[in-house]
Amino acid sequence: MTHALLNRRTLSLLLAAGCVAGPALAQPERFPSRPIKVLIGFTAGGSTDVPFRVLAENASKILGQPVIIENKPGAGGVLPAQMMQSTPADGYTLAQVPLPVFRLPYTQKINWNPATDLQYVIGLAGYAFGLVVPADSPIKSMQDYIAYAKDNPGKLNYGTPGALTTLHLTMENIALQAGVTLNHIPYKGNSESLQAVLGGHVMSIADTPGWAPYVEQGKLRVLSVWGDKRSARFPNVPTLKEVGINLVQTSPFGLVVPKGTDPKIAQVLHDAFKKAMEMPNYKESLAKFDMDTYYMDSATYKQYALDTMKTEKVIIEKLGLAK
Incomplete structure (x- = not known):
């Protein structure tokens, strides 16, 4: 047997055993490798839009890809959450979730559930009213x-x-x-x-x-x-x-991705937006609207969603607005 033939056989055995990386064994795509969209449910120039654009700019520097704000106004701010139901679960599209999302099942007929059909990433801030x-x-x-x-x-x-x-x-x-x-x-x-x-x-x-x-x-x-x-x-x-009105209302909001998104991708997004929201310019942009940061990690935010749906059901029924 020639030396060249022996080398070829040895290489074939090593490839079969997975000891040498062949060209077919491509590395997994690094996330993110392209721009990310954040859908918000309110018009440009308002108290939601202005701080979100600062947050997006901060996050883009951390993630190394553009983070683009897309306004989807109307329907009380719930359109981005609804759009998550038909959006690929790849981490490249996030949605802002305001409080009205959690009362949707009680005010209209929908074929999805905010408790189970959204993947909660991070709680960001709360409105002043x-x-x-x-x-x-x-x-x-x-x-x-x-x-x-x-x-x-x-x-x-x-x-x-x-x-x-x-x-x-x-x-x-x-x-x-x-x-x-x-x-x-x-x-x-x-x-x-x-x-x-x-x-x-x-x-x-x-x-x-x-x-x-x-x-x-x-x-x-x-x-x-x-x-x-x-x-x-x-x-x-x-x-x-x-x-004499026995009410307090602050309405926390945050970001979600479609159900089924890889938890590792969701964690990358959480970590990036947490750093972004801690930057002074984001807190300053919130302060212009009398708003404060209201951080919740993914698990806490999910529990907040579950708890809020229960309280919203009670309010909707009390006001006689249930479907």
Whole structure:
């Protein structure tokens, strides 16, 4: 047997045993190897969109690939979560999940379940909320607001970023506690409802603090904030509890991927977005809207989803809005 033949046989045996990597044994694709999309359910320029663009820029530096924000407004912010049901589970598309997603099974017929058909990656932040009126409105306080509603049943209108959003349901809960009837005007997102109140098309809006600069400029007046304590930016404005409405609303949100995504890929995304949300510029962008980070790891976020679905069911039934 020649030396060359022996070498060929030895190489064949080594290849068969897996000791030498042949060209057919390609390395697994490194994640991510192409741009990542983040779908958010609200319009550009609002209190969701602005901080998310900062977060995406931070995450792109960590992941080494562009992270692109895509706005999918309408339906109270739930469209991105719905889109996850037909999106490839490869980690290249994430969705923001706001609180209205967790009440979907009780308000409309859907063929998927937020508890089991989304893969929870990370909890990011929580909204601040408030009720505002034009600066020239005769309504100067929450007491005035309730009094006007009592004197003019169904005539006092308010705008929100959409039907069955947290803002809509909280306003209806306020009306229920106060014994008044309000007229809800739904818009497609925060920026639309804000322009409506600034333009005098609606008497009030319930929204995240995209209204804050206009309050400071003297164009709008804030009647109440909805956290458990007063806003540092508007320390003279009472909470709902302080005006006799027994409610606190902060509405945490985060990111999910489609069910069935490789847990290792989900972990890469979690770690990258956790670093991104810890950067000072993200916290600064949230602060412009009176928002704070609200970190939850994947397991905690999943449990939060399960718990929230139970509480939302109770609220929906109490308000008589169940399907």
